[in-house]
Amino acid sequence: MRDELSRSGKGQAMEEYNFAYLDEQTKRMIRRALLKGMAVPGYQVPFASREMPMPYGWGTGGVQVSAAVMVPEDCFKVIDQGADDTTNAVSIRRFFERTAGVAVTERTGEATVIQTRHRIPEQPLEEGQILVYQVPIPEPLRFLEPSEVETRKMHALEEYGLMHVKLYEDIARHGEISTSYAYPVKVEGRYVMDPSPIPKFDNPKLRMAAIQLFGAGREQRIYALPPWCEVVSLDFEDYPFQASRADHDCDLCGAEGSYLDEVITDDAGGRMFVCSDTDFCAGRRDAGHLGRLGATEDVA
């Protein structure tokens, strides 16, 4: 490990790295964890997380998963809150460009592996694609039960009443289920899972054609959803789950059903609502769709 890290110093030729940075043995170990995760959807598989040449908050869990599944023919995309152009997304994309020499893209449809933080792309993913999530806290029960020994037992024995206590507290305090990110789901009628901090808007998309892999670096956990696996958002009979809906259309592309970010446009309180998925928004504008401000604003 020391050895590898010392080689990450500047001026060293990238050719000294193994394909996608991680050594083959580590990749095999991660792949075994991924296969176990695919076999037991929603179950958190422990794995020996490696140090990566980036800080934990940068998605080292996701990076290790991407490295383990990547092949030279892959086309790689990274999104951070839906955007391809944030510092985090750009540096992870560069990391694999350099260590694996894979093609990169911003187009959802072209990518074979998409690493994401906080969003699922608007464009439905297809069979053959892999969506890799960066996960900060994989344990959905952690909020009310700090003991790791106890939460593991709760998963093993399917004791999930506590998850509803959290939703109960939400309603008692806010009059509705106010959890809007990392909204807990039950997978294939068995494991309760934290879908990572995606907005609950994205929860219905969790049942999809692509493979979904979740990596938590600091917490050393991997979990997975095979294609079309059943994912149900938890709720009460009289407070059913509702995916949030925006009150606006996208101001740039006019999309009605996409997840929007609010952007402050000037000091005078001007603001606009735009798709958080930058590729989706650009694609719509390329196809001639225009929103309220689409004609005047030129957003790269």
Next chain:
Amino acid sequence: MKDIAVTEPLLRVEGLSKSYGRRIGCENVGFDLWPGEVMGIVGESGSGKTTLLNCLAGHLAPDTGRVLFDTDAGMVDTVTMSEPARRMLGRTDWAFVHQHAQDGLRMNVSAGGNVGERLMAVGARHYRDIREKAVDWLDRVEIAEDRMDDRPTAFSGGMRQRLQIARNLVTGPRLVFMDEPTGGLDVSVQARLLDLLRGLVREMGLSAIIVTHDLAVVRLLADRLMVMKSGQVVETGLTDQVLDDPQHGYTQLLVSSVLQV
């Protein structure tokens, strides 16, 4: 309360022993608890009464002995039953009231959520139903409805203990274990809690095993007594009999208040 003519005890304890290395926790304890009966276990600290309670409730694994509980499948040994089954029992037919309320409550969850947890743990998924039951149970333990969304951290010691009792009784358990339920509370608060407990025991026909060093507690609540000393049961009998006419020398000392804990 199932049948009028009860032929099987609710709980049958046989040859229960637990030691910690050379030190004896409790030794060869056996008794029957009948439906609707409240059994008091008294003794000084170190007498083994708490070890015994924890073995009975499945919190500690005894070295030997059986703890048979009346289930749908007849008398089942809860010592050898699977952990999932025992944990299920712990949130359905059994309840456990801890001496320190914070050990039996979730301090970061509202009073209503604390009471509702046991309901949700056994599958309740209707918010308003859960809330209605919580209101009802908070009322039974004299906690006003307008406090139900407050966390127990905002409650007094007596209120916390009453909340813990409501949380335990909401699912209608058939057997309640209590570990010094009035311990650590002010005398006036103790009296109120005792009255409340007595009312609930009578009203619900609760079966309970109460461990305490406080003879006033068992005088008020227990039908029968077991007196423990150094891990052994030294005397058993009807509460009034044992307290008014103690036979064993140690019980006589306890009753005469020579031994104060």
